[in-house]
Amino acid sequence: MNKSFKIIVITLCILILCISIILGIILFKPKEKEVIPNKYNANATKVMDELNIKDKINKLDYSKTLEVILENNLYQDKYLDKYIKIDYIEFPNFINYVNDLLNKNYNSEEINYLFKYYLDNINIFLNMDYIDILQFKDITNFDLNKLDRYLNYQKANNYDMKTVVTYVNIGLDLEGYSKYVEYTEEEAKNLSILVNKYHKLPDDYEPDDLVSLSYNVNYKLRKEAADAFEKLTSAGILDNIYFYPFSPYRSFSTQNTLYNMYKNRDGEAKADTYSARPGFSEHQLGLAVDVRSSTLNDNLTPEDYEWMLNNSYKYGFIVRYPKGKQHITQFMEEPWHIRYLGVDLATKVHDSGLTYDEYYDLYLETH
Ligand SMILES: [Zn+2]
Structure with a gap:
């Protein structure tokens, strides 16, 4: 082997070595430290720098709530995950309220819910211990x-x-009669009006469209209810169900006499279970009537009652004080007392299976 060939080989080897070293330097250059972009404004960033939490926070989604909390030096590290999920709203003291609610153990979802629906009343929640607000959702x-x-x-x-x-x-x-709504004359005329131990009619309210029932000229109901009652009676007869009215419209003074008689006889507590105090009786509406089976002195037979429960709504009446609902209606079971509501509403109440007190609150009362 000649000398010049040796030199070429050695030169090539040196060249390859140099290239390898250069490539190595290029390829295996230590990585630069990852730069996490800052998402927050200058004031918030300053606080983050002071607390040395900038990278930790910037790895998370941007949160306006968090930004404002930081800017105002109200940041509490233990709530970081919660701040991120709380929707920001423009509202005086918003961030103070956020911390107050977090201190009370509300989570982000609950806080968002409170601000969304109860912003104007947020003080109620700030002034009381934690409650599971989402149970009312x-x-x-x-x-x-x-x-x-x-x-x-x-x-x-x-x-x-x-x-x-x-x-x-x-x-x-509340105790019945202890706190009640007092209706105006105008309200009292509404066919769907709710009358119970918490809703009172004006003392002098008397419907202006009372008409006599065919059964007895002294027995009266409001025109629409009277017409419907005649239809109900006829429908019963077709099904071999015979009943008659024995107590329809009663004025305030009649109810007063009646109630006091019961009270003197049985005591107030007992009387209150079966007789309404004056002003609190549906009979004063001219929309309620007590009925009796033709074979009984003071009630409906079980068969007639069953028929009434299943059919009266078709003519606009409901059984107002059904069995097993005393704790709601505040009156003992009264199979004989039916109340006119009109076919549409009576059907809905019947189909709901609710007492009228419940139905009224759920579907007719504005909350
Ligand atoms: Zn009655």
Whole structure:
């Protein structure tokens, strides 16, 4: 082998070595530290730098709530995950409220819900211990003004919250007659009006369209109810069900006499279970009538009652005080007492299986 060939080989080897070293330097150059883009404004960033949490925060989604919390030096590290999920709203003291609610153990979802639906009343929640607010989410008749009553009533009873809300709205957490709505004359004329121990008619209210029933000229109901009652009676006869009216419209003063008679005889507590106090009786509406089976002195036979439960709504009447509902209607079972509501509403109430007190609160009352 000649000398020049050796030199060429050595030169080539040196060249390959050099190229390898250069390539190695290029390919295996240590990576530069990853730069995490900053998503926050200068004031928030300054606070993040001071607290040394800039990278931690910028790895998460941007949150306006968090930005404002940082800017105002109200950041609490333990709530970072929650701040991110709280929707920002323009509202005085918003961020203070966020921290206050977090301190009370509300989670992000609950806080968003409170701000969305109860912003104007947020103080109610700031002034009380944590409550499971989302349990009211799907309860359409929930009324924030009654929140304390709902919570107290549930503590004292074993009902689910949906039932609690309806019962408290009716007034069942209060003694009957202790607190009631007093209707105007105009309101009293409404065919769908609810009258119970929490809703009173004006003392001097008397319907202006009372007409006599064919059974007895002294027995009166409002025109529409009277016509419907005649149809109901005829429909019964076709089904071999015979009943007659014995107590239709009663004036305030008649009810007063009646109630006081019962009270003197049985005592107030007992009388209240079966007779309404004056002003609180559906009979004063001219839309309610007590009926009797032709074979009985003071009631409907079980067969007639069954027929009434299943058919009266077709003529616009409901059985107002059915069996097993005393705790809601606040009156003992009265198979004989039917109330006119009109066919449409009576059908809906019948189909709902609810008492009128419940139905009214759920579907007719504005909350
Ligand atoms: Zn009655």
